Amino acid sequence: MTKIFEVIRKPLLTEKGQILREANIQVFEVATWATKHQIKEAAELLLQAKVKSIRTVSVPAKAKRLGRWMGTTGSMKKAYIELAEAAAEAAE
Incomplete structure (x- = not known):
């Protein structure tokens, strides 16, 4: 089995993510x-809560420019993890 922090890299703390937290959805890179399936196992171990559903999004790399030099940002994958209601009440 893979390690938790190989699968889930870091939480994404954005304005949209804060709004989704009120609806009991966590956002991770x-x-x-x-x-x-791997994301669900890692999230249940990390968050100590039952996972209701998972949505994933692959974000492609974007071209960036700094003066006359061109480069790219890295591509990444995001996971929107919805937790079960019982876990939300226990967290409060």
Whole structure:
């Protein structure tokens, strides 16, 4: 089995993510090779809560420019993890 922090890299703390937290949805950056099943196992171990559903989004790399030099940002995969209601009440 893979380690938790190989699958789930870091939480994404954005304005949209804060709004989704009120609806009991957590947003994380995950490894691009991770499947929904692997993400679910890692999230349940990390958050100590039952996972209701998972949605994933692959974000492609974007071209960026700094003066006359061109480069790209890295591509990444995001996971929107919805927790079960019982876990939300226990967290409060």
